[in-house]
Amino acid sequence: MEFTAQILDVLTDSVYGARIKIEDGVFKEIEPIKVEKDTKLDIEGLLVPGFIDAHIHIESSMLTPAQFARMAVMHGTTSVVCDPHEIANVCGIEGIDFMMENASKVPFNFYFAAPSCVPATPFETSGAILDSNDVEFLLKKDEIVALAEMMNFPGVINGDEEVLRKLELARKYNKPIDGHAPLISGKELDKYVEQYVFTDHECSSFTEAVVKKWKGVKIMVRDGSSAKNMEAIFDLSERKKFFENQNGFGLVPSEIMQRRIHSPIFDFIVSDDKHPDDLIKGHLNSSIKKAVDMGVDIIEAIKLVTLNPASHYNLKTGAIVRGAKADFVVVDNLVDFNIQKTYVGGQCVFDGENILFDAPQVSELNSINATKKTSKDFEINYDGDECEVNVIECYNGELITSKASANLKVEDGVVKADLDNDILKISVVERYGKNNIANAFIKGFGLKKGAIASSVAHDSHNIIVVGCDEELMARAVNKIIDNKGGFVIVDDESCESLSLPIAGLMSNEDAFEVSEKLTVLHKSAKKLGCELDSPFMTMAFMALLVIPSLKISDMGLFDGDSFEFIDVIKN
């Protein structure tokens, strides 16, 4: 393949005309040519390097890797460094193998990170455990380019043996270590970074990001579906203030600092989680535009998703340069920045209208091993007329919860939900064969009738259900079991569902179909009285024990402040 075009070179920040020869998926020759205003080139517009999402959990898109790739290339993404943390918690190495195998079937660069924290805590039942031997097995693979986010920062700081061994292995195999250290600072951060943890994607403010970067941590600015930190981190007024104040009282001439106002300061833009309804609208292309709207120089913004991740993870892509993989995007120009075509390894995969490859149909990867439930399984019993209970209070769009309490009526020995005060039942049903059930109460969902259930519940992905009564909760959970995973909404008359039969996390359908079903479910939830924008996402984080204050696992109600289980009924 040989053609002429103008390219953006992110090594020199220049645009030049070139005759480009691609062989075996690689830029074989790029020879500068003279271009005049009226020179006719084979490809019009501007070639920019294909975008790289340096940190994403593909499972959050509810799509298979191949279906994810089909959406991503529409937006100019040609590579991801993905952490199959969710499926690893469900199916272990087998799940990771599934992701790699499926990924290998499409013209898209999937680089993988070895999940470092499976299970996330010892306070829940997961489908698999990855010990340091498993991590070593993964790190040896060529497809694995990093040790994935080390969420167990207390383990790092306190020198947990297994944790340190995993970090040591990453160094042994010369694979960078990704971090995850929300709000950690000072000597604790020092200890974390001392273990060669060199990225962080958990910064939620400009100041947190700067302080971490001063420690040598590379900052991933997160612009995803669950966490949207870009607004805070790229805020233009913060950047102005920063450079105005950073002249050391005259040690540096202020024009030198002023000149930097368009600098992004930080290292990468990543999505972390990207839900299907967001993914159909845009990916890193939208993030670049958003950064530019916040005053970041567009060429610098492009580097955050091309050159920077490629050099950090040693990927042979990220620049249009001889010897690199021929991954590139044709945009109209750097102002409108519309994606006109996308090429992966020299192959056109999106022509501006059509996605030029198919995703293979995959067989289900059933991961649900739970017996059918009855309303009895969801009962909380109490000997008396009324009792005081601990209640999880959740908030729209937030991962954190607070600890509330309520007085509830007891009927026939069963503590009942209180719909008038929005105190609903919440349960986590173990789905890996142990059949544990933990029952508790939650405030914030606002359901007036029915129940909603899901097999997506971070990080162990047991079945989680919120409902107005035990009967409907049992129906919802049983439907999840029938569907081999997914989302379900039931009330007395109807039952809506989205099946996620691949590990209870992913669909076999494409992004448009999944989004459409999700929209239907959201509407149904609203009809039942639910006040949350994204009830399934909010519910999914109710089992994420590492985020305070009150959460629930299949083992019981968990106090994230004291890091121990507590009783539902107060004494």
Next chain:
Amino acid sequence: MEFTAQILDVLTDSVYGARIKIEDGVFKEIEPIKVEKDTKLDIEGLLVPGFIDAHIHIESSMLTPAQFARMAVMHGTTSVVCDPHEIANVCGIEGIDFMMENASKVPFNFYFAAPSCVPATPFETSGAILDSNDVEFLLKKDEIVALAEMMNFPGVINGDEEVLRKLELARKYNKPIDGHAPLISGKELDKYVEQYVFTDHECSSFTEAVVKKWKGVKIMVRDGSSAKNMEAIFDLSERKKFFENQNGFGLVPSEIMQRRIHSPIFDFIVSDDKHPDDLIKGHLNSSIKKAVDMGVDIIEAIKLVTLNPASHYNLKTGAIVRGAKADFVVVDNLVDFNIQKTYVGGQCVFDGENILFDAPQVSELNSINATKKTSKDFEINYDGDECEVNVIECYNGELITSKASANLKVEDGVVKADLDNDILKISVVERYGKNNIANAFIKGFGLKKGAIASSVAHDSHNIIVVGCDEELMARAVNKIIDNKGGFVIVDDESCESLSLPIAGLMSNEDAFEVSEKLTVLHKSAKKLGCELDSPFMTMAFMALLVIPSLKISDMGLFDGDSFEFIDVIKN
């Protein structure tokens, strides 16, 4: 060691006050502190990372590594990546060991590159040969951070087996490969870069540098004693023109390109060669100032000698950041940029007035194994009254020569120099035990009497001598042998010399003493009629066969265009 100060952070381009704790030579804690205009800090001024010269041959300073370090720290240099190519040509591994051993005695970071081309060509006698096994022996060492400049680019391009093996070994041991490819472009450059040769310090024009960078080569801008390329490469008008023309005819808004005028575009500043009389005046500190005078942003210029080389060669220095070696410089501010103090590994090595460490006295490393010469050894015989000869024509400050010719008188069967027409004798005397002598003629030195000789002659460093008659040439060479190397000027009355008894390349004295003696020699040469600014340097390059057009080795007169020996006397 614990103190407060303001630091320049090259990761965020910011200046901030911090409490800094250094332990075991490493930044242990750097905690931001609030600084007001009148806050009293322990260290005034601004801390910037210590400078790194990413490519230098220490031998060119005529100083031992330890003596070099004493000068360098005065100018804020705390690290070098040095290629002991000269001493390797003279003494092989033993010479490299000497350099490492001597370097280890002082508080300064000497990183070494393994010489890749010893000898430089098969057309000369060197003191040693480093084959791929020797290179592997070196690459295994921790002190070796790279494979040094691969000067044999024809060998790379033509796939010479030994050359490819050396490159392969560098990849095996994960050490970057330095390049040396003057004026190479197009497919030849592609082939060179294909072998993972990723730096080049031979660019002599802005365009050459840009074209190489478009190929993915990192550019070392050279600001040394022999080669001064910075003026061409950082030329402000070139940079303006470049960014004005690089907007793809409107694909990129012109303000985005205009904003880049202060960008250095390229990657490193290096000195390559630094003579003692230059070194006492300045090093990378002067280069930074010079770059700033040419419109380069000072913080970006600082990165060229700190962050960039450190990350390229994986050195744990180059930024004032927790975990890095505590190498830093105190400057007054970023305008005057005066070096006030220098610290290496947390130790103050220069306090603004005094260098705070000594260089160890070293025993001589005699490398001269040549018998004493008589005038007869330098005779060129011819049977006749007159003959036509090939003449090397040299130019002030240039490495290249041209091919001239002259008609010379023959007296008693000996072809004589012609002082009126500046046709002098030049000879190369093998000094490693073989006792070859090659005699020829040279134009351009302008000596009216006497002879000058040197044991510094690239790259094999045999004894080279230029003189008005054979008798004086023999005296000059014999004095070199007595001195175990160095520079000598003789005439009928006097004999001046600078001894370089360490491998015939380096002195045991300090930079000031060596410079002073060099100044005396330069004056003496002028008195004898020599018109060259740096006669010993010009002479040293007359034996560098790889630079055209006519050169001389101990094996004879060498035509650098046809790459073969030619006769002195024309037929």
